[in-house]
Amino acid sequence: MKHKFLGYRCSLCGEEYLHEEVIYVCPQDGGNLDIIYDFDALKKTLSIESLLTSREESIWRYLALLPLGTGLEEPTAITHVGWTPIYSPARLKQVFDVSDFWVKDESCNPTASFKDRASAVVVSRAKEIKADVVVTASTGNAGAALAGMAAAADHKAVIFAPRSAPPAKIAQLLIYNATVLLVDGSYDQAFDLSIDAAEEFGWYCRNTGYNPFTLEGKKTAALEIWEQLLYPGSLKDPLHIFVSVGDGNIISGLHKGFKDLLELGWLEMMPRIYGVQSEGSAAVANTFLAGDENIIPVSANTRADSISVDLPRDGVRAVRAARQTGGKYITVSDEEIMTAIPELGQVGVFAEPAGAAAYAGYKKALIQSIVNHDAPALVLNTGSGLKDVNAAMASVKPAPVIEPTLRAIEKALNKI
């Protein structure tokens, strides 16, 4: 019997490869590879009903739609990743005068970011192909996610991080027992170094926008949004999804998930996907606006470290995610990002700057009438605010210090 996972298709030249022919990118032009499924076979074996009644409360409920299980061993369901909650915050709906608004909160993933989805699938793949060491270059979340997922699966991870990464993220790498090497150079240098090291030492490279399995892990968020919100078609208009964009792999993953659902005939309306970038790191937004697929590197400078990227490694697919779904790209200033942190906080969601950026983008889209107030919208918070406490503290007024007396309380409360 053929496996559901048929092979790869280059996102640039369209060339197809069998799944044992290539590992990372297209040998001809370096393009990112899309994984091809045998949807005819899947349609015959899968039923929505069995999925909807699954008691697996993690991304592993979608195992049948992941490119795993080609090895001799059963795929390893590593730890409790995904199946994150969707909130519908009343206060923000009132403020924005909208009736359908949701936040999907990825901060409750095991390492507190969206990236666990990708790392869990990559580590599972590594186990299948008997790759003993997984390596990645990361500014933080992807590395922490790889370190955490590898630890949970008792697998070996090596992480190259730029030495400027935030302390909380480096702490996670070390605690999860990864081999951490702080590269005295840029993220791009760390990226190239990790690829060279993978080749030199026979490691399996998880790099985003390079390893085709990260996208498949990330698409599970789209599958969840579909299952938690869209099925069986209660919305009258397409859902408008706002997601922050750095290297472009998350937005591309969401797009892939919805495309897979369309192929299966399970999705009624393709959501419109809106990419939000920081003005200081807007390479993908620039390309979107230029109307082509030519990604020109920038010299990134933004407070939102997780989406601070000079050269987006998955830029082309990221542009298409918005372009092909009727979405757009929106850029926001660091000031707008910082304002967004306490605004999301006041409804109980504590986001890191990159996560808050998506919310800032939605707000701007409403104000500038890019989206209507009656358009159903979802904002994805991609990471916990605990990842960058300094940014959080800078986004709010400090708390007053008082003497332990009732009089001091009264005085302080009058001032607030």
Next chain:
Amino acid sequence: MKHKFLGYRCSLCGEEYLHEEVIYVCPQDGGNLDIIYDFDALKKTLSIESLLTSREESIWRYLALLPLGTGLEEPTAITHVGWTPIYSPARLKQVFDVSDFWVKDESCNPTASFKDRASAVVVSRAKEIKADVVVTASTGNAGAALAGMAAAADHKAVIFAPRSAPPAKIAQLLIYNATVLLVDGSYDQAFDLSIDAAEEFGWYCRNTGYNPFTLEGKKTAALEIWEQLLYPGSLKDPLHIFVSVGDGNIISGLHKGFKDLLELGWLEMMPRIYGVQSEGSAAVANTFLAGDENIIPVSANTRADSISVDLPRDGVRAVRAARQTGGKYITVSDEEIMTAIPELGQVGVFAEPAGAAAYAGYKKALIQSIVNHDAPALVLNTGSGLKDVNAAMASVKPAPVIEPTLRAIEKALNKI
């Protein structure tokens, strides 16, 4: 029809009160109040089967076993709290030479600690009794949890924190839009001040070991352990549960949950509950060892800020939780706690010092033959390591900085 929630019983003198008669502690001796249920009625209306098939993946699956719903409004199911994962880390089972070992990880709660369970129930209660403002004194997690749950429920919170609380925890309070007052004094002074302020300004006080609803929120962890691990009785021996103890309310909450299950006839064997305290903050352990119920304050000094408590406000019930279940108290040094952080990390669980303390206690109990290697054991991680990144960094060796060359990698790897 009578409500399932009949009233309160003082944990010290045994005096009973109707649920509208008192709010916080016993008017006669200040003892903590236990909530009394009409178990005969509950037994008639509740079925295990309907619980086990519930699709509510949060503490609200146990709403029927919570003292809510006495108001005119339906109880408010605030946000996605609890129903946290239980892991069975292969590597640690091998290291310890044990066959049944689990970690229940509370770090994936919305504000990244166990305390969300209590705060969600208290805020829900506040809504029922139309208390517009909820106040608490907290060294960190309880305050963050109250602020987060209040934000999610669009409710007003006031938090008194000692000005020495860790920055990550203060950041959470502010981001969640609570009114934060940093008290220039000890936690005990902040505690007393919050009670005075509640009375003076008509606020509802959430303080741990004072408000009887926190215990009910915390008992949900026991209900989950039962449902996820113990039902329908697959273990041959009683489960040994290790939990860190500060003010004593978490361990008392676990005990209450299991007692409720016994009353319902749903629990086969009462687990043995082991309290773990820091040597520098061991008031409850001291009382346990003394064999009485006389809690003598200490001058607490430990790196594990969440369990650093001079006067445990729920000490008596905390002593009983171990004593009445055949458990014990174990004290661990700060060094043992710090060593525990990366040991838990290497299986994918990133704990704050207080959370790691429970693991350190289990390890010590094994080494000292306080528990056997064939005893099934569960360690509760009560909070995320991201809450105290400085402690995490102090528990591991710093990562080496390298030039971006393969040669530098080889050199660094040889040293590791």
